[in-house]
Amino acid sequence: MNCRVVVEAAVPVYDVETPDEAVRIAISKTGEMLNPDLNYVEINMGSRSCPHCGEELEPAYIAADESLVALELEMTVFNVERDEHAARIARKEIGQRLENIPLEVLEIEEIEDESDDEESDETSTAEETASDTDEASADRETTDADTDEDILPEFEELIDE
Incomplete structure (x- = not known):
């Protein structure tokens, strides 16, 4: 303090x-x-x-x-x-x-400690970044799932040949 x-x-x-x-x-x-x-x-x-x-x-x-x-x-x-x-x-x-x-x-x-303020700012920024990253990951997974469906049949066809 x-x-x-x-x-x-x-x-x-x-x-x-x-x-x-x-x-x-x-x-x-x-x-x-x-x-x-x-x-x-x-x-x-x-x-x-x-x-x-x-x-x-x-x-x-x-x-x-x-x-x-x-x-x-x-x-x-x-x-x-x-x-x-x-x-x-x-x-x-x-x-x-x-x-x-x-x-x-x-x-x-x-x-007030400036470092406390900075830490709380960094923490809130990190939390925002983490939630943004989670949302982006969820979007990517959805996109990847859609793409996987398109890619997998072609891949299976290659294996069969």
Whole structure:
């Protein structure tokens, strides 16, 4: 089974004045730490909401020119046994490169295997081909039976001579 795992990272950024600046720097900093080894990890702005009122907040919290930025890191994990296995692999792979940055698994989504789709397509195509072949064989047998009747008397005549 293959899974898409989304992990939230709290990335600290220093000497910033605006939330937009903090987010840009956090994405750049995270990209540098992940690349080139994990260049397949997608980095997106995280979303935060007020725990009391549910209001949407900026992904960066700024205090004293320092910021803590919420980023979502998304990666696909292949050939896992279950969701928890995929989460552990994603946290380990990303966590090894993002030292001292807390990570939390937000979402695990099982994705369809392309090979399963191809196999089912091949199976249905093989079944269609087999049924077509059976029909063609039945038609040929009918035709051969008609032809055998015509050929057999001539053959018997040759043997008699």
